[in-house]
Amino acid sequence: MSLYPAFARPRDLGQAAEIMGSLSTGAMIIAGGQELMPSVNYGALMPEVYIDVGQIAALKGISEEAGAIQIGSFTVHRDVQNNDLIQSKLPLLSYAAAQIGGGMQVHNRGTIGGNIVAMHPLYDILPSLLALGAEVDVLSDVGEVRVALADLMKDARHGLGSESLLVRVHLKPMMPGAGWSYEKLKITAGGYGSANAAAIVTLDSSKITSLRVVVGAVSALPVDMSDTLSDCCGQAWSAHLAEEVEARSSAEIKEPLSDHQGDGEWRRAMAGVMARGAIEAAIKKAG
């Protein structure tokens, strides 16, 4: 074993599966490196082998097939922001990708796959993907499976990053007329927020007919409030309902994060404020 890390450059999914199956957990997939490299340079992480997935054509491209949109995991934020298909059919996602910090440089290299796999509480893409009901294809040496992103995130043994590869994301286009919003509360000039929420709402006259709300940056993983708030359906938005939404969303945050983005009690309070604000903004856009 060399003192320095080794490098593997699979040309296709078959080779990637073979490599992942044969290496120890010290191997790490690298896509844009925008999450990995800061940790490596900081001394917090030392991969034994880098698996560079940038040559695999199957991880690239954005397409529409059988009424669903596929986004290759190696798609960079800049392309998620500017792609016509995503802008017209998944405007929430292209807007959320534009709210990522780090500047144009990070948008040009950071990938949607790296953002998902990092499962970092402060990152910006997961709340929208969960609100949109994303599914993902995951490849390991035993083959490729399609799973709901929400289920994958609950599975502590997903092995993504060393034993398995995120291949692509599947998303159903947003319903025509649906209102949407992604609200990110920032208290510093840096990239990260202290609380955020993605919401998608449909209305009939002024009554809510469907509601998806996911709150991020306040706990270890984003919290899907859609079931908790499902009784908003059938009601028209009012000051009273807004207050109730805020209080119930805050109450759903059982273990709030306390870090340099703010202390736990305040984060819990902001979870409610973001959920309420995102729904309100989405309702204004619905029609």
Add this chain to the structure above:
Amino acid sequence: MEDMLEDTVLVNLRVNGKLHELEIPAHKSLLDLLREDLNMTGTHMGCMTGHCGACTVSIDGRVAKSCITLAATLSRAKITTIEGLTEEDGTLSPIQQAFWDEAGFQCGYCAPGMLMCTAELLESNSDPSDSEIETALAGNLCRCTGYQSLKRAVKAAAVKAKEKAS
């Protein structure tokens, strides 16, 4: 399987038009490659964690922070560094001249990020607004100018670039 693992990696990079073939260790950042192997010290090291932007270069026409770019992943890429912005006769490019004229830098440490991002912005937007300039420069920190002269410099650069094009 072992034959798929490389201890060192062969990369072919075209840097400011000149081709370099290098055998590098897998963990080397593009920043270290430029500064240590190619002795091109115009690209600066500020933080190594992706926050300051002083190490910015353009890779295949898109700006990137070279400290958090693994060089081994870049085989056959075209890199432009701040040294590559000057005109062929060695004079300053319109963007560099505008930064000079408007005091767009003081110590110049942040210049790679500010200039490379301005160059990319002006390629697609010949008349950027204040907020478009802020978005384009958001990945860069400047400890000297207070950012006002930077905005002036980008606007002056837009005017100069248009003059040159017409």
